[in-house]
Amino acid sequence: MSKRATREAFGATLIELVADGVDVVAVEADLSKSTTTAKFQAVHPSRFFNVGIAEQNMIGTAAGLAVAGKVAFTGSFAVFATGRAYDQVRNTVCYSDLDVKLAPTHSGITVGPDGGSHQMVEDLALMRVLPGMRVLVPADFNAARAALILAAETPGPFYVRLGRAAVPEIYDASTEFELGKAYVLREGSDVTLAACGVMVTEALQAAELLAKDGIRAEVIDVMSIKPIDIETITGSVAKTGAIVTCEEHSVIGGLGSAVAELLGEYVPAPLARVGVKDVFGTSGDPAALMAHFGLTSEDIARAARGVVERR
């Protein structure tokens, strides 16, 4: 199975969008090679703007380009694009409801050896709470492409969370996403595994592990954290009676919190949140860090057995 990082879809998809007639521009903050916006720059130099190491200026400039009628994508790393420029994202992009599409890379702990300062595990929380912001977390290269196209073609602010690490492919090249839809990748009746991003692969592997114990897990890719697919998630929980959320993000404020809100309002059921447990990241290689932070398929399977018992 081929492995590619979701970030690799960034520059390539922007080129595709321009070919399809979308008036796309990209604003970068000195990380064009890492985010792959350099590929877009190489083909469309007049549509690419590098502000240097100045993330607040990056978001503000993108906002202006959107006011001028462009569909403005921004680069940089997740930690800087959201955290450093938060007020620009809130008070300019979202408050004015502009066509700015944040698609930073290097989200989560799979950033690896750069360590805690660079491993962003609070971005979904920060972005999800903003009125008007739509939050997408693609699981593989083709999903990232589909998410970027959806963001470009839907008016208003978007956050598309991209990663550094190469991940196995789940979706095929013709994949298209619908706003606000979650995708059931495996059906089951005993427990729901709701995952996003790199954790979708882990959840699918966990379902295999659980099958060996006779537990039939339903795996849902919650690609759209906001708007969230209430029907698919609550419908699944109504059937299985228990759910585990799986995310490469803090257990506070991201997918786990979003699902907990749904359960509380619609279908109270046992829930376990697999994610980073309210701590910062640390240096290490991605695989070692996944184990260190309890984000592997085994961790998910263990959590699933736990919620099944509590049903």
Place this chain on the structure above:
Amino acid sequence: MDQTSMVTRIDEKARQMRLDIVEMITAAGSGHPGGSLSAADIVATLYFGGVLKHDPERPDWPERDRFVLSKGHAAPVLYAALAEAGYFDREHLTTLRQLGSILQGHPDRKKTPGVEVSTGSLGQGLSIANGIALGLRAEQNPASVYVLLGDGELQEGQVWEAAMFAAHNHLDNVIAIVDNNGLQIDGACADVMHLGEIAEKMDAFGWAVFSVDGHDPVALLDAFEKVSEVDGMPVAIICKTIKGKGVSFMEGNADWHGRAPNEEEHTCALDDLGCATGNEETANV
């Protein structure tokens, strides 16, 4: 110590630090050699040229001068200096960036003795230095605060907010050192986002400015000495440097900002640094 022996000592320490930088980044398989090597002579002068008042035995000695590595990605140069000074055992160096290491990819004050404050998000160090300086002044503590910034880093607006603040508050206990290697990640600073004349800008912001060759310990020592003559204003030392200095194929090459040498490159790098690997002809290709 007379100046000649001091300069010899700084040169020796800088060479050892460069070797350590190459060794630890190679062992880690990732990291930032370019900006670590460009700052080696500056950091060696601070730690081993009698500039920074510090005591490795007492990392929390209240009267120590503070050093803030605002360009946190150059952590290896700081770790090399701290190990050489004796803040921790040299054996830690090759654990850089590994799970459980005291040496994180970017400086982490919770893990590494001698690291004053955690950095890695660019543009924040000068504000931090100002805050420390205000605190010291309030306590009538005579210590100074040295902060090392990258030139690309100066593109962050916060740096200029802090530059204004330091001058406004007459923080003459703040010394900002700029590693002016002319490169950032996406290429030359002049191509990515032109900074103009850094010295003139700092001067316009109300700073005392010295411009020196950042690889010349004599010039560096001289500039640090002049700092004590400045009264009532913060001091900026703009150091002209070469990114990747000391390793021929890294010098002046933005591609070596954030990548580890492979085995062959590692051998060439050690050769360049005068570490005998059997081949007298250095790999100046």
